Amino acid sequence: LFICIDHVGLAVPDLDEAVKFHAETFGWRELHREVNEEQGVAEAMLGTGEQGEENAKIQLLAPLRPDSAIGKFLDRNGQGIQQLAYRVKDLDKVSEVLRARGMRLLYPEAKRGTAGSRINFVHPKDARGVLLELVEPAVDPDH
Numbered sequence: 113l114f115i116c117i118d119h120v121g122l123a124v125p126d127l128d129e130a131v132k133f134h135a136e137t138f139g140w141r142e143l144h145r146e147v148n149e150e151q152g153v154a155e156a157m158l159g160t161g162e163q164g165e166e167n168a169k170i171q172l173l174a175p176l177r178p179d180s181a182i183g184k185f186l187d188r189n190g191q192g193i194q195q196l197a198y199r200v201k202d203l204d205k206v207s208e209v210l211r212a213r214g215m216r217l218l219y220p221e222a223k224r225g226t227a228g229s230r231i232n233f234v235h236p237k238d239a240r241g242v243l244l245e246l247v248e249p250a251v252d253p254d255h
């Protein structure tokens with residue numbers, strides 16, 4: 113069903129400070145940064161290697177607004193792991209299979225995620241306490 117773990121998402125209060133910390137302390141490299149208004153986040157994708165090659169990745173997520181998903185998460189839990197993201201080849205197909213297996217997906221249709229990807233989420237209550245993101249990467253992430 114899944115290709116691999118795409119990334120692990122960490123909720124952080126301050127994006128610049130968090131990027132600096134993870135780069136200087138653990139050697140992560142910044143691959144990509146963007147603001148996603150719809151999701152209410154400023155995000156940075158950090159990898160173990162160069163952009164364009166396969167990387168282990170973490171995604172740092174800072175809230176644009178207090179009432180966003182990340183804003184609420186920080187309020188409730190403080191900073192830490194907010195999501196686990198699985199990479200998929202065909203999000204619509206995987207969503208259909210998971211719905212048939214009783215999982216609630218948060219959105220009826222895919223939304224836009226990092227670097228032009230298509231995303232949806234399995235409700236954390238159904239995924240046994242884990243907010244599971246499903247990511248179908250863009251065919252050409254630079255366009």
Ligand code: MC0
Binds near residue numbers: 185
């Ligand atoms: C909430 N819960 C979680 C959780 N967030 N459990 C595990 N991990 C999380 N991150 C638990 C709550 O503690 C609560 O449990 C229960 O789920 C339901 O909570 P709720 O009050 O109904 O809902 P909210 O308001 O806490 O919202 C949770 C929900 C929301 C997952 C629906 O965070 C959401 O819509 N997330 C999807 C979008 C998102 O996360 N966007 C930011 C990343 P109890 O036991 O107290 O009932 S954007 C992104 O990731 C993009 C850019 C990308 O990667 O491409």
